[in-house]
Amino acid sequence: MAGTLAEKVWDAHIVRRGSDGAPDLLYIDLHLVHEVTSPQAFEGLRLAGRPVRRPDLTIATEDHNTPTLDIDRPIADTTSRTQIQTLRNNAVEFGIRLHSLGDADQGIVHVVGPQLGLTMPGLTVVCGDSHTSTHGAFGALAFGIGTSEVEHVLATQTLPLNPFKTMAITVDGQLKPGTTAKDIILAVIAKIGTGGGQGYVLEYRGEAIRSLSMEARMTICNMSIEAGARAGMIAPDETTFEYLQGRPHAPEGADWDAAVAYWSTLRSDDDAVFDAEVVLDADDLEPFVTWGTNPGQGLPLSATVPVPDQIADAGDRQAAERAIEYMGLTPGMPLRDIAVDTVFIGSCTNGRIEDLRSVAEVIKGKHRAESLRVLVVPGSARVRLQAEAEGLDKVFLDFGAEWRNAGCSMCLGMNPDQLAPGERSASTSNRNFEGRQGKGGRTHLVSPLVAAATAIRGTLSSVADLGPDAVREPEPVHA
């Protein structure tokens, strides 16, 4: 029977098929762990006297609570320090590999897995974190789980699950210069809504997706969860294999050949049936930014802040009213006129080396607008090292930006990197919820290119606003 990519990966992991509506028991290939959602799971194991079944399929890193400054000093916040210390103790007690602050492989969990070559096509990947969908860019079935499920995976390396529905998202055409994968996914979410993907695995396909780099594909899959989806996936191809080959944990020799042969079969059959389909044209896309307080409240940069009175649906109208008030905007004002206080470049959505390169390309030789601060936080320590090897840190510092240590940072502000009440950011992260980046903070989600242009001009801007030839297409890279 013809199958979709998601169904093929699912079927290859069934340990025991459920009958009479009982869930399937699914084997988990890779379990990623961080300090926030794991403590109670380990405690549960301890209480029940259970070991971790497969420490060799488990890896942990510190990311959410880690400071991005002075990392060689004790962490000031006691809750953060306790969570991190607890993870360290658990890693020792249960024999789990942990990359701690200061280690070259420390970083945001969703950046670390791919860069070590642990994330591969055809795997099931879980983590107690909703943005686990990132790993779907490799053609893995990757999704976030709750703390009880974390414990379940630690103890059994399996999960009882009912199958997800499938949705094909076809993006035809080609991105124009100045637009990026971030604009594609913001446009997708604006189109299907923050609940549109509920219960689905989204499979991104089409010409525009095929021509994206691995890192750009990760940006897209990362934000699948913002459309409510369980996971996002992209079928593996040459781009995927090339990215993987030679990474520390990538298969070698005969294993590599066998893997590539299998991975090449991982695509939806031509006659596979999806439960839903959405089509988008990349040719029409402009840089996209959010104006509201959920990732679905986004518009092309050339648009104006919505006027609630013109919104027919009562629920949408109220949501818009509330968002506009929280965001401190005026209905009908051009999005380009919105002045920001902080530009944040980082997170598991856009904190990888290509993102930093594309920003550096735009800001090189320029200085930030005097009215704002710019925070550049690499997604992992390796990304930081790579950027420094390429001299990007100099570009950022000369620009007047701050160059920080790796972590989640201002994506959610669990560490000191927070917005002040009323402060406005243009952020390359993934959530613009009220207070997400700090109590009372106002977030506009943007692509790295828009973040760079905004940092120069002080108001939400695209690279086109900087004049012709402001940006060259960055070389595709496989660092």
Added chain:
Amino acid sequence: MEKFAQHTGVGVPLRRSNVDTDQIIPAVYLKRVTRTGFEDALFAAWRGDPGFVLNQPAYATGSVLVAGPDFGTGSSREHAVWALKDYGFRVVLSPRFADIFRGNSGKQGLLAAVVAPEDIELIWKVLETRPGTEITVDLVSRTVVCDDVVVPFQVDDYTRWRLMEGLDDIGLTLNHEAEIVEFEASREPWRPRTLPAKHLPPVEIEAARPVPVSIGSPTGQGTVPLA
């Protein structure tokens, strides 16, 4: 999980409906890293009131909570179940439970038993007139006995079976150990292992330091702290 066929303990009448999980355990307690020790957090906002039922000595050792309809609505936090269990509750009786709360209870071995509203009323009366009265909840016959009140309760077959067998989700899965082992034997060698660890050569990571810059604040007054 302990096997549970019958439980007898002091009944606690909680004459409230729509007890949401924020009331069962307020959000401030969610920062903890432990799975046990939430007993102090249970109904934290109400415990300050000396008249609150849990503050009355007769109910101090209570293990069967008798609540109004729509118990456990709101946030999906599993902590609500942990707090009830840590306090000593084994059973909650209510005419209606929120789905997620009921699911979480089943996972953790707390019995969420559905009892008709008029029967809850009868039980409340007994417990209030004779504080300290014990309730026996019998999973085999699906009945609740509280003095002269004997009433049925509902629980789904699957949860009942798991409770009686003492099987949590993990225990159930581990029943299929042989199948897991068999599956593992068939996994291809290219699938990744995190151990032994492989990585690029270790490199010293230098600490970033605060950069002293002064910029305008959102309101144009003063400066924004940078760290």
